[in-house]
Amino acid sequence: MSIRPLDLLDLPTIARYRNDVLTLDSARALTRGHPLGAMGLLAYINPARHLYAAIANGGEDALLGGVIHTRGDSFAKLLYLAPSSRLGDAELPVLIEHLVIQAGEWKAFHVIAEVEESSEVFPALRMAGFSVYAWQKLWDVSMIEKAESGTGSDWRRVRSVDLPAVQNLHYQIVPPLMQPVEPAPNHVGGFVYSENVKCYAGITSGMYGIVLTPLIHPDEHNIGQKISALVSSLPDRRGRRIYINVRSYQTWLEPALVDLGAQASLRQAVMVKHLVRLIQEGQQARALPSTAGVQASRISRMDIDE
Numbered sequence: 001m002s003i004r005p006l007d008l009l010d011l012p013t014i015a016r017y018r019n020d021v022l023t024l025d026s027a028r029a030l031t032r033g034h035p036l037g038a039m040g041l042l043a044y045i046n047p048a049r050h051l052y053a054a055i056a057n058g059g060e061d062a063l064l065g066g067v068i069h070t071r072g073d074s075f076a077k078l079l080y081l082a083p084s085s086r087l088g089d090a091e092l093p094v095l096i097e098h099l100v101i102q103a104g105e106w107k108a109f110h111v112i113a114e115v116e117e118s119s120e121v122f123p124a125l126r127m128a129g130f131s132v133y134a135w136q137k138l139w140d141v142s143m144i145e146k147a148e149s150g151t152g153s154d155w156r157r158v159r160s161v162d163l164p165a166v167q168n169l170h171y172q173i174v175p176p177l178m179q180p181v182e183p184a185p186n187h188v189g190g191f192v193y194s195e196n197v198k199c200y201a202g203i204t205s206g207m208y209g210i211v212l213t214p215l216i217h218p219d220e221h222n223i224g225q226k227i228s229a230l231v232s233s234l235p236d237r238r239g240r241r242i243y244i245n246v247r248s249y250q251t252w253l254e255p256a257l258v259d260l261g262a263q264a265s266l267r268q269a270v271m272v273k274h275l276v277r278l279i280q281e282g283q284q285a286r287a288l289p290s291t292a293g294v295q296a297s298r299i300s301r302m303d304i305d306e
Helices: 008-017 026-032 038-045 092-105 122-127 160-173 223-232 248-259
Strands: 003-005 050-056 063-069 075-082 110-116 131-140 155-157 191-193 199-205 209-216 241-247 268-274
Touching (some): 026 209, 063 092, 075 092, 155 223, 160 191, 241 248
Antiparallel strands (some): 063 075, 110 268, 131 268
């Protein structure tokens, strides 16, 4: 099986598969659009991005795949596989492994793929070493009615002084097994509610939509009102659709979203593969000289009077 990077000569293949793609990064798909569309292809010519696509075999039997990494993050994400009509192809795991190797060269420790639980790509991902770590649903909250006057003012942008409290909230809510894969926020971004910082929402935005990832403490009340206030007070919305990503460790938020009239996507599995990063600049351990001796330890007996 021959695998090589995608190039301009592959444009006919890209055009043929444009409507036959499985996206594996939900937030990016909802905010940036189709990975093989015009905007998605323009991203490849940006040298500042860690964005890589490969083609296997070529011709009529070609398989395509992409992987993306944000500089400084400990994880990368599988971006897409194509065609979605051939997810059972016996050679697909080889292509996935090729993309994973590229992520390792970017010094990522993990690779993440988000896929609907009924998808035919599950066997290929498992053969490539991926395991399910969590489940998620993306809720469309674009049509939530505007919150009552004044409630939106309780949400504000995160400031640097808030980071320790936001990180502490993250460690309380995100299970320890997921924390290496889903690290705590380490830069200013998103929104917090009130001064006690028991409600936080990370934000990912693009031309087509906005995705909010909430961390809300179980002790909080009036969850529906707080979510409604957040959605209605988002600045610079410009008619874009808004989604809330709810992971399996926060499913208790879902009844509030149902009451608000939000629409849920099909459940997705968050699959992860852990990578081993090679140490390229190792040092040899110092050995004892051949003439050196090692003195045996002595154990003295101590009598204890009962």
